[in-house]
Amino acid sequence: MARKKRKIKHDEHMDESWLVPYADILTLLLALFIVLFAASNVDAQKFNSLKSSFNSIFTGGTSFLEYESPEPVEIKTITPVKDKDKEKEKQEREELQELQKKINGYIADNGLDLSLKTRLEDEGLLVTIQDGAFFNPGSADVRPEDVKLAREISELLVMNPPRNIIVSGHTDTVPMNNHEFKSNWHLSVMRAVNFMSVLLENKNLDPRLFSARGIGEYEPVATNETAEGRKLNRRVEILIQPNVEQPK
Template structure:
């Protein structure tokens, strides 16, 4: 009887199918590292362009190699232009800015000296003519304010300036000629007692008319510029004290002449007249 050939059992071959995804993974990691390395030498704009190209390639569009800016010099130039758009503008000449600020401070200081001189002249005039109970001046951060009691200027319920009060108005206008560059606001004020005559329907009309009459006398001086002057009628709505007493109502009936500052806290103020010129 013949012997059957006995075959040794074959060893099982190891499963090497894992090498395929492993090699794919290594390839992807290499691509990632290359991308990260190239990003280290790119800025945000270039990365954005690259991302658009990659996205286009995956979506069936043109790939990275089709990027329109094939010339590195042109790409760098375009990038420089984009950077200029987003970088905040710096002062080109800091010395000029410092010089301008210093000049503004000098002008503000000169203005302070001018208004102080004008106030001193007004106070001296008030004292010499015994008008301390009818006029006063006040210099603050926004203006030099001259307050004139209504009984020094007008008859009760009237807007025409008294003949002797015209002398006062002309004296004020004469002083203003030395400081003619300032805006001047003349405002009229009344108490809260209703007006009782046929000429004025309300305190609004009376206060406005009084301010206009006083301003017209100031502008009889042809050395003053009318474009710098304006009037306001406040009626009874800007009281400086109570209207519950005769003395309080007398204080509220007044005309105010405001010489408006051009500079406040060392900064130039652009007035309405300046904007229109």
């Protein structure tokens, strides 16, 4: 007689073993949020209370909340950059004023009041050399008898710290058109270059800090309608710039 197969009953039961790690994750997340909240509040008493509570929840080892909270860090007041810049500008201006006194003393001692003048501007210390002090009319060559004076001026430009220096040539509006110079601008450029070359014979000066430019007739300081005004416009200028970083 054939044996009847015993029917095996399968229980349709859902496995709930995942609930344990899920509950642990929720607990950890809750702990994390509370810690973050406590850390965002500068209340040591609340933090210590939370620490005790969590230490009772998470047993079986040293809690990460057992570590002492760091000591308060003293925040030092930092001087604003603008204030530092203003202080630097003030210091530079005072140093340029001292240099101006030195150059003015040299001018007075050598009776050069009519040939050399100084003026302190926002751009730096400006030393103006009148046309007749170094050049013949229509010429860009420093006169041999004035080379010594140019070299003495170069000694006044030796500074600590060194500064950038711009040598500029200027003319009047009388047209220049000869075999050597086609324009006043050309004449002004060559006067600036030739005068700067004499200055740089001084080995205590750094050529990298010097530049020359020709302005021609385009920055007059007086009227070109009179002989006296044209004489003032014919000049070479030495601009001694302050050692202050320009804003970008």
